Amino acid sequence: MAKETFRGGIHPNEHKEYSRGVALKVYETKGDVILPLSQNIGRPAKPVVKRNDPVLVGQVIGEADGFVSANIIASVSGKVKAVEKRRTLNGSLQECIVIENDGAFTPLKDYSVREDISWITNEEILARIKNAGIVGLGGAGFPTHVKLAPKDPLAVKYVIVNGAECEPYLTCDDQLMRAMGDEIVEGLKLILKLFPNAEGVIAIEKNKPEAIASMERAAEGNTKIRVQPLKTKYPQGGEKSLIRVIAGIDTPRAMLPADVGCIVINVGTVYACQRAIVYNEPLYRRAMTVTGDAVKEPGNFIVRTGTLFSEVLEAAGGVKEGVEARKALAGGPMMGISMPSLDVPIIKLNNGLTLLSVDPVEKADAAMTACLHCGRCTTVCPIGLMPQMMADAFIAQDLDRYEKKLYGLECVECGSCTYICPAKRPLMQTFKQAKAEIAAVKAAKAAAGGAK
Amino acid sequence: MSQMLNLSTGPHARDKWTTAYIMRVVVIALLPTAIIGFIVNGWYSVLMTAIAIITAVLTELVFDKICKKPDTWKDWSAVVTGLLLALSLPATVPWYIPFLGSLFAILVVKCFFGGLGKNFINPALAGRCFLLISFVSTVTTFKVDGVSTATPLVDLAAGKTVNVTQMFLGTAGGVLGSSIIALMAGGLILWAMDIIHGEICFSVIVGFLLIIGLFGGQGFDPKFLMAHISGGGVVMGAFFMATDYTTSPVSRLGQLVYGCFIGVLGGLFRTFGSSADSFSYAIIIGNLFTPLIDTFIVPTPYAYRKKMIALQRGEKKKKLKDQIPIPVVVIAIVTLIAGIALSGVFTMTKDAIEEQQLAKKAASYKEVMPEAETFEVNAAGKEAIDALNGEVYGSSFGRSRINSAITGLDSAGNAVGYVIEVTSNDAYDGTLTISVGIASDGTIKGIAFTELHETPGKGSLCDEPAFKDQYKDRNVTAFKVLKDGGSTLPEEIDSVSGATVSSRAVTNAVNAGLDFYRTKIQGGGN
Numbered sequence: 001m002a003k004e005t006f007r008g009g010i011h012p013n014e015h016k017e018y019s020r021g022v023a024l025k026v027y028e029t030k031g032d033v034i035l036p037l038s039q040n041i042g043r044p045a046k047p048v049v050k051r052n053d054p055v056l057v058g059q060v061i062g063e064a065d066g067f068v069s070a071n072i073i074a075s076v077s078g079k080v081k082a083v084e085k086r087r088t089l090n091g092s093l094q095e096c097i098v099i100e101n102d103g104a105f106t107p108l109k110d111y112s113v114r115e116d117i118s119w120i121t122n123e124e125i126l127a128r129i130k131n132a133g134i135v136g137l138g139g140a141g142f143p144t145h146v147k148l149a150p151k152d153p154l155a156v157k158y159v160i161v162n163g164a165e166c167e168p169y170l171t172c173d174d175q176l177m178r179a180m181g182d183e184i185v186e187g188l189k190l191i192l193k194l195f196p197n198a199e200g201v202i203a204i205e206k207n208k209p210e211a212i213a214s215m216e217r218a219a220e221g222n223t224k225i226r227v228q229p230l231k232t233k234y235p236q237g238g239e240k241s242l243i244r245v246i247a248g249i250d251t252p253r254a255m256l257p258a259d260v261g262c263i264v265i266n267v268g269t270v271y272a273c274q275r276a277i278v279y280n281e282p283l284y285r286r287a288m289t290v291t292g293d294a295v296k297e298p299g300n301f302i303v304r305t306g307t308l309f310s311e312v313l314e315a316a317g318g319v320k321e322g323v324e325a326r327k328a329l330a331g332g333p334m335m336g337i338s339m340p341s342l343d344v345p346i347i348k349l350n351n352g353l354t355l356l357s358v359d360p361v362e363k364a365d366a367a368m369t370a371c372l373h374c375g376r377c378t379t380v381c382p383i384g385l386m387p388q389m390m391a392d393a394f395i396a397q398d399l400d401r402y403e404k405k406l407y408g409l410e411c412v413e414c415g416s417c418t419y420i421c422p423a424k425r426p427l428m429q430t431f432k433q434a435k436a437e438i439a440a441v442k443a444a445k446a447a448a449g450g451a452k
Numbered sequence: 453m454s455q456m457l458n459l460s461t462g463p464h465a466r467d468k469w470t471t472a473y474i475m476r477v478v479v480i481a482l483l484p485t486a487i488i489g490f491i492v493n494g495w496y497s498v499l500m501t502a503i504a505i506i507t508a509v510l511t512e513l514v515f516d517k518i519c520k521k522p523d524t525w526k527d528w529s530a531v532v533t534g535l536l537l538a539l540s541l542p543a544t545v546p547w548y549i550p551f552l553g554s555l556f557a558i559l560v561v562k563c564f565f566g567g568l569g570k571n572f573i574n575p576a577l578a579g580r581c582f583l584l585i586s587f588v589s590t591v592t593t594f595k596v597d598g599v600s601t602a603t604p605l606v607d608l609a610a611g612k613t614v615n616v617t618q619m620f621l622g623t624a625g626g627v628l629g630s631s632i633i634a635l636m637a638g639g640l641i642l643w644a645m646d647i648i649h650g651e652i653c654f655s656v657i658v659g660f661l662l663i664i665g666l667f668g669g670q671g672f673d674p675k676f677l678m679a680h681i682s683g684g685g686v687v688m689g690a691f692f693m694a695t696d697y698t699t700s701p702v703s704r705l706g707q708l709v710y711g712c713f714i715g716v717l718g719g720l721f722r723t724f725g726s727s728a729d730s731f732s733y734a735i736i737i738g739n740l741f742t743p744l745i746d747t748f749i750v751p752t753p754y755a756y757r758k759k760m761i762a763l764q765r766g767e768k769k770k771k772l773k774d775q776i777p778i779p780v781v782v783i784a785i786v787t788l789i790a791g792i793a794l795s796g797v798f799t800m801t802k803d804a805i806e807e808q809q810l811a812k813k814a815a816s817y818k819e820v821m822p823e824a825e826t827f828e829v830n831a832a833g834k835e836a837i838d839a840l841n842g843e844v845y846g847s848s849f850g851r852s853r854i855n856s857a858i859t860g861l862d863s864a865g866n867a868v869g870y871v872i873e874v875t876s877n878d879a880y881d882g883t884l885t886i887s888v889g890i891a892s893d894g895t896i897k898g899i900a901f902t903e904l905h906e907t908p909g910k911g912s913l914c915d916e917p918a919f920k921d922q923y924k925d926r927n928v929t930a931f932k933v934l935k936d937g938g939s940t941l942p943e944e945i946d947s948v949s950g951a952t953v954s955s956r957a958v959t960n961a962v963n964a965g966l967d968f969y970r971t972k973i974q975g976g977g978n
Contacts, residue, residue, distance in 0.1 A: 007754065012465050091459075168465060240755075249763045250755035260764055327458045333465035340459055359458045364466040369527050370569040372471055374697045375649070378704075384754040388702050389746065407753045415463030422469045423569075429461045 004206075005231035006244040008382040010416045012168050012234060012334065014207060018291045018298040020171045024179055026302045027315045029101055033076050033306030034086050034345040035061065036096045040135040041142045042068030047097055053080045058108040058282050061097050064130070070143045071133035075284035075304035078102040089309070089330045089344045090337055096345070099306070111281040122194050125277055132276035133348075134283045138162060138237070138266035139335060141349045144273065147265065148194055150258035156195040157261035160246050161188055161270050163204040163211060164230055164237030167332035170352045172287040173267050175300040177204065177211035180271055181218030185225060187274030192224060195263065200225040201246050202267070207232040234334060235414040239264045241382055250384075253410050268351070286348060290316040292355035294325040303346055309353050310342040319355065326362070329354040334415050364424040371425055377417035383410050387417035387427045394434040399441065402434055409435060471568070474647055475528030481638035482535055482629070482692065488621070489628040493543035497628050501538040504550035508534030511558040512567075521567070529568050533557050536576035536692060539629025540685060540732075541583070545590055552586075553579035573739040574696045577732050584729055616675065619682035632682045639691025648695035651707035656690040657681065659715020660722075662787070667723045680722065689718070689731050699739040706749040714738035813887070813902070817858055817871045820889025820898035824860025824868050833857020833872070836972040848930075849964035850957065851877035855885065857973060869897055870973060872965035878957040881905045884914075886958060888923075888965035894974065895927040899962060911954035919948050919955070923962055930963045 038044035045062030055061055055074040062072030078100045086096040130145035150156065161184070165173040177184065188200045202219065204212050206229045219225045230236050230245060243262045244250050251257065257264050268287055275281040284305055291298040296317030303312055309330070319325055329336035330350050342353075377387035386406055393402040402408040408431060417427040490498050512525040537553050557579030562571045583591045622631025629635065642648040664680045665672040681687065694700065694714050701710050714734050721730030754760060817827050837854050845854050855873040862868045869892060875885040884904045889897035899920050906912045913919060923931065928943040933956050937946045947955040 010467070012467070244754075250753075250757075250760050251764065252753075252755040255755075255764065261766075325457065327460075327464065329464055334463045336462060336464060338457070338459045338462070338464060340457060356464075359460075359464070360466045361460045361464055362458055367470045367472075369471040369524065370567060372474070372569050372697045373700075373702055374474070374647075375702045375704075375707075376469075376646075378702060379646070384751060386702060386750060389750065405750055407756065410753050410755070419463050419465055420467050420469075422467070422471050422474050424466060424470065426461070428463065432461070 004229065004245065005233055005236065006241045006382055007384065008380045008416065009233040009235060009241070010380050010419050011232065012419060014232070015169045015291075016171050016174075016207070018169065018293070018295070019289050019300055020174060022171075022175070022299040024172070024175045024287055024300045024302055027304075027307075027312060028105065029076055029304045029307040029311065030103070031308060031311055032078075032081060032101050033099050033304060034096045034308070035072055035075070035099070035306040036086070036088055036094045036345065036347055037062045037072055038094060039072065039141065039305070039347040039349065040070045041140065042066070042070070042146075044095065045069060045072045047083050047095075049080045049083070049097065051080055051082055054078070055080060055099060056106050056108045058111065058284060060131070060133070060282070061099075064133075064143075068143055068146055070135050070145075071131060071282070072097065073133045073282040073284045073305075074099060075306050076101040077104050077106040087341070087344055089339050089347075089350070091340045109280070111275075111279050114278055115280055117190075117278055120190075120193075120277065125190060125194060128276045128280060129273055132272065132282035134269060134272045134276060135348055136266055137268035137272060137286055137348060137351070139331060139349050139351060140239075144265070144269055147263065148191065150256070150263070152258075153195050154197055155261050156198045156258060156263055158246050158263070159188065159191055159195060159198045159200045160242050160262060160264045161200065161202040161267050162237050162239075162242060162264055163202055163208075163215070163267040164242065165208065166205060166232070166234045166236040166238075167334055167336075167351075168234070169291045169332045169354045170289045171291070172289040172300045172351055174208045174211050176271060176287045177208070177267055178214045181214040183274050184215065184267060184270050185218040185222065186278065187270040187272075188225060189222070190277050191263075191265070191270065191273060198224075198261075198263070202227045203230055203242055203246065204228070205230050205232045205236055234416065235382060235412075238382065238412060238414055240412060244382075283348060286351075288312070288346065288350055289352040290355075291352065292325075292329075292357075294319055294323045294355040294357040296320045305348055306345045308343055308345055309339070312346065312353060313342060313355065320357075323357045325355045325357060327356045327359040329356070333360070334419070368424040371423050374422060376420045376422065377427055380416040380420045382414060382416065383407075383412060385411060387411075387431070390434070391425065391427055391430050394430055399434070399438055403438055409438065411435070472526065472528045475532050477645065477647060478532050478642065478692070479528065479535060481642050482532075482539065484634035484638060485539060485622075485629045485631050485688075486535065488631040488634050489539065489543065492623055492631075493628060497543035500541070500543065500545065500547065500550050501535065501628070503547055504538035504541075504554045505531055505534035507551050507554035508537070508558045511555055512563065515559060515563040519563075524567050527568060530558055530562075533562070533575045533579070536629075536688075537579045540576065540580045540627050540688065541591060542626070543628045545587075549583055549587060549590060553583045556582045569698050571698055572743070573736050574693050574699050577693050577736055577739075581729075581732055581736065584732070616679050616682055619679070626683070627685065629688055632687050635687045635691060639687070642691065642695075648691060649704065649707055651704050652695045652700055652711040653690045655708050655711030656694050656715040656718070657686070659712040660686060660690075660719045661715075663716050663719025663723060666790070667719070669723075684722065684729065684731050686718065686731055689735050690715075693732075694735050694738060696739075699742055701742050701745040701749065703746070703749050703751050705751060706745040709749065710738055710742060710745055713741065813858075813873075816887045816900045816902055817860065817889070819900045820887050821860040821869045821871055822897075823862060825863045826861045827858045827871065828861065830857040830859045830870060830973060833870075833968070833973050836968070845874075845964050846967060849876075849967070850960040852961045852964035853877075854964065854968050857968070860889075867892065870969055872968055873902065874961040874965045874968075875903070876957040876961040876964075878953070878960065879904075879906060880911050880951070880953045880957075881907065884954070884957060884961070886961050886965075888962055890966065890969045892974070893927065894966065894970060895925060896923045896962070896966070898924050899958070906951065906954050910948070911951040913948045913951060914954050914958050916948075919946075920958075922946065930966065931959045933959050 043065045046065045048063050049061045056077045059074045060071050061074045064071050081098040081100040083097050085093040088094045126145050134144040135141045163177050192200050202215050216227045249260045272283050289300050328339045331352050390406050390408045411431045415428045508530040512530045534554050557575035561575040561578040565571045620632045670676040701707050718731045718734035814827050844851050853875050858871040859867050860869045870890050872888045877883050885902045887900045901915050922945050926942045931943050931945050933945050933947050935947050939946050
């Protein structure tokens with residue numbers, strides 16, 4: 001029996017009550033869609049359509065450029081309005097394909113028909129995943145066909161399906177597991193074909209009993225698949241945390257999960273893989289939660305990528321009367337990104353929109369004091385780092401101590417230290433900066449070395 | 453959306469605990485101790501505590517205003533400092549004592565070093581030590597119901613038994629915050645809330661007990677250990693002072709090292725040192741080592757520990773017995789054996805030690821009873837001493853206690869006189885102990901000091917023949933001290949010039965010994 005949790009971690013207020021009971025609802029986009037060419041880790045896709053080209057749902061409009069890259073798929077039918085720089089969720093301008101939505105959603109092929117896959121080979125499974133443009137839907141956006149092709153597939157002992165959903169507020173994975181248990185298990189079985197020595201472990205936090213029941217029922221009778229309930233704790237759904245819990249191994253930054261015989265894959269990604277393999281349907285929509293105390297009717301939706309956040313917010317009833325939104329987050333409060341405007345497109349990685357009437361950061365900044373050296377940050381760090389010492393080292397610009405003695409580059413930026421700090425110090429933010437500075441110093445050194 | 457949306461780097465959630473919240477919890481944890489102190493010591497102690505707290509907060513506020521700093525006084529940390537300082541002072545000190553203590557603690561130790569989180573020693577302790585040095589007699593004079601008393605710790609140092617129950621409740625005298633049971637309750641609540649760390653508070657206590665047990669002279673006798681734990685601010689120090697965030701290491705391992713260090717140092721100071729307030733200094737010295745500990749003791753991240761690297765390489769998990777670090781086991785076993793052996797040796801050699809001590813003391817007995825050849829414990833006297841149970845003897849001899857009663861025998865085995873050993877707590881600097889030689893008819897044959905720490909050139913002159921021979925060969929009911937000299941009657945003793953307190957303490961002790969002989973040995977023996 002594996003342990004149910006890792007060392008450290010925090011338990012922020014879950015706030016899942018807003019949307020946890022609301023079943024997934026398909027939302028069909030009314031307006032145009034904007035599809036950034038970069039929706040994954042690695043290189044952006046290359047556009048293969050131009051202005052005024054007609055497109056169908058499921059059509060590849062951006063092609064993967066190189067190995068670590070992923071296809072971009074049209075999510076509506078209509079015609080290409082523009083290929084140009086548009087504002088994206090973090091406020092930056094990025095190359096996007098804009099499609100004028102004809103409202104018909106004409107698909108490239110009928111995606112509701114099961115194909116005969118009894119013959120399917122491992123190569124074909126990977127090819128379908130690659131063609132479908134699937135990336136890690138948990139938020140990291142690592143191309144899935146790359147993740148599922150490690151050097152030694154026989155060495156993989158665990159395929160961990162991440163259904164922890166430890167992020168506060170978000171409930172779309174919960175609802176997906178409740179509704180699509182069989183499909184997820186089928187997807188997992190297909191993925192397990194790639195790893196003959198691996199066991200499939202569906203890891204779910206205990207605050208989702210319905211999802212656990214649904215997955216246990218779906219997995220029943222499968223000797224190679226089990227459901228592992230986990231303690232409700234953030235960052236339980238972090239890759240390193242899950243490997244720690246399931247395989248009992250802490251991994252350093254330089255190691256990939258596959259190096260210790262693990263593949264960690266988000267539950268939404270497994271569902272997308274099942275759609276891609278069995279129905280040959282590419283990834284053009286995903287589940288997401290629209291929630292927060294400023295939302296009138298919070299809920300869980302299946303939305304087409306490229307739809308504007310503002311449009312999905314309207315689908316959830318818009319902003320609650322008498323409430324003013326102070327903060328909009330793509331994702332939940334821990335890992336989410338704060339957005340200056342909601343008129344930006346949803347991409348493959350966005351698992352939620354959280355709209356808050358009170359900005360906890362604003363409140364916290366007002367209560368900031370000097371560091372007490374209380375050590376609460378060291379207690380919660382899931383990696384075993386000393387955030388307080390790291391912050392001191394960075395402030396003293398002792399980057400050598402930061403990197404070598406304190407292992408500061410190992411920080412996974414989960415934000416637990418910032419969350420717990422009673423003095424409200426921006427610890428994790430400091431570490432982001434420190435890592436960037438160390439990388440810059442190294443790059444400068446490498447450049448100088450190259451010039452010699 | 454009429455309003456601008458806020459932008460920030462994640463995470464966008466924060467725990468509800470703030471600095472001020474933690475400080476308020478610490479204040480609440482100290483309240484039971486304070487309330488018991490108030491009940492025992494009365495309204496003045498409330499006023500004194502208020503002065504300490506208000507001074508602390510105002511000092512920080514004024515400093516903030518003058519230096520145009522943000523309002524750090526609102527974070528409640530100054531309240532904690534003021535309260536801790538008040539609780540570590542006697543309840544009867546004049547108003548300016550808590551005022552000066554808080555001023556020093558906040559202004560010099562905290563503000564001058566950069567405020568919250570920057571001070572290098574605990575401000576409350578620093579304030580207390582500042583007062584100890586500046587106003588030694590005021591800060592170490594304790595009164596219960598208006599009467600000066602020795603703290604239990606002074607008695608303990610003098611080898612007396614003390615009332616541990618009273619110390620636990622906080623009614624035994626001492627500082628305002630001396631209720632051990634309330635301090636422990638508050639400390640354990642903070643520990644349960646993970647505000648203070650067991651790595652510090654428990655290791656301080658364990659380290660302290662280990663040293664007291666090994667070198668305290670009475671082995672690991674639970675009652676003796678409890679008495680030591682209950683006195684001298686050990687509990688307050690362990691739970692509320694040593695655990696101060698800013699001045700203790702951050703890593704758990706560092707905290708363990710730091711806690712053991714303070715505990716051992718405190719134990720050594722208590723056993724071999726002379727100051728009753730040594731525990732405060734032990735913590736301050738521990739504070740000074742904190743930056744060093746934090747520099748060198750940095751835990752390795754989980755993924756880089758040896759055991760984990762082996763697992764990453766695919767090696768099998770080791771069995772439990774291979775996982776326990778051998779040095780830890782060895783140290784634990786050695787400590788255990790040493791402790792058992794020492795306490796065993798102590799028990800076995802207890803009688804031998806007593807005999808030896810008797811022989812050693814025989815020299816001083818000989819001095820005051822030259823006619824005697826050998827000495828033996830007087831049975832009637834011993835019975836009477838046991839009946840006193842360490843209490844002060846009689847009502848007219850100040851705080852004199854009878855330690856032992858010895859019969860002097862000549863070569864034929866006949867009693868030729870008696871030696872009574874008396875300790876007085878009224879000496880100018882704590883205690884003094886004398887042996888009083890008394891002939892069977894009640895004539896004083898001489899006195900000798902077995903313990904005297906009085907001021908050189910003043911109180912120490914009591915040990916000169918000019919003073920102590922005044923008692924010799926006189927047979928009176930009770931001696932009395934003439935402050936200005938000019939004695940004529942046999943019962944009159946000329947005080948040592950400038951050392952009336954010492955002279956009176958000696959005379960009271962002689963009178964106590966004389967009275968004890970007359971009522972308990974002569975009267976009881978006949």
